[in-house]
Amino acid sequence: MSTLTVRTAETEAPILDVLAERWSTRIFDRDADIDEAALASALEAARWAPTAANTQAWRVIVARRGSRSHAELVSTLAGFNSAWAGDAAALVVFIAETERDGKPMRWAEYDAGQVAAHFTVQAHANGLSTHQMGGFDAAAISAAFGLGAELTPITVMAVGELGDIRAASAELQARENAPRERRPIAESLLVND
Numbered sequence: 001m002s003t004l005t006v007r008t009a010e011t012e013a014p015i016l017d018v019l020a021e022r023w024s025t026r027i028f029d030r031d032a033d034i035d036e037a038a039l040a041s042a043l044e045a046a047r048w049a050p051t052a053a054n055t056q057a058w059r060v061i062v063a064r065r066g067s068r069s070h071a072e073l074v075s076t077l078a079g080f081n082s083a084w085a086g087d088a089a090a091l092v093v094f095i096a097e098t099e100r101d102g103k104p105m106r107w108a109e110y111d112a113g114q115v116a117a118h119f120t121v122q123a124h125a126n127g128l129s130t131h132q133m134g135g136f137d138a139a140a141i142s143a144a145f146g147l148g149a150e151l152t153p154i155t156v157m158a159v160g161e162l163g164d165i166r167a168a169s170a171e172l173q174a175r176e177n178a179p180r181e182r183r184p185i186a187e188s189l190l191v192n193d
C-alpha cells in the first residue's frame, strides 16, 4: 500500500523536482512486486551513466523479493538494515569491476557510484523508492554469487514501492520522520572564486 508521504528537500536554489523529492525511505510495501517497466528504465539510466573512458566497469545483481537471491542478500545485511530492507520488492547490488586484464581500474568505484545515482534518479522519476546501504557483508555476497576478486560489491540498494508509515514500527516511524538535513552549500565550496 503506497502512501502520499512527501519529504521534499528545502533547497537553497531551485533543483529538479525528482532530486528534491528523492529520499531514502526505510518503509517499503512488502506486498507490492517490483514495477518491471520502472526497474528496466532505472537499469537503462544506469547503463547510460558516464564512466571513465567508457570502460563501464560496473555490474549489478538484481534480486526480486521471493527469489533465493533476495533471501541470500537479506542475510548479508548488517544490523538494522536487516530489519527493513527485506520488505523492498527488489535488492540491487552495485558492483565495481576494480580490476580488468590484471590491471587496477582506477575509477571503478567512482563509476559504480555514479551509475547508482543515475539509477536512483530514474527510479524515483518512475515512482519507485530507493535506499542505498553500505551496511552489508561484501565477502558474503561475493561467496554467495561466486564473484571473482575483480568484482567488489559497493552498495546494496533497496528498491520498491513506498509502504504505509502508519503500519511501521515506532523505530522506523521515528527514523522516517527525522528532519532531512544538509550542511549549507557554502561549507562545501572550498573555493568559489
Ligand SMILES: Cc1cc2nc3c(=O)[nH]c(=O)nc-3n(C[C@H](O)[C@H](O)[C@H](O)COP(=O)(O)O)c2cc1C
Binding pocket: 022, 023, 024, 025, 081, 131, 132, 133, 134, 135, 136, 155, 180
Ligand atoms: C554509500 C551509502 C551507504 C549507505 N548506507 C546506509 C546503511 O547501511 N543503512 C541505512 O539505513 N542508510 C544508509 N545510507 C543512506 C544514507 O544514510 C542517506 O542517503 C542519507 O542519510 C541522506 O538521506 P536521504 O537519502 O534520505 O536524503 C547509505 C547511503 C549511501 C549513499
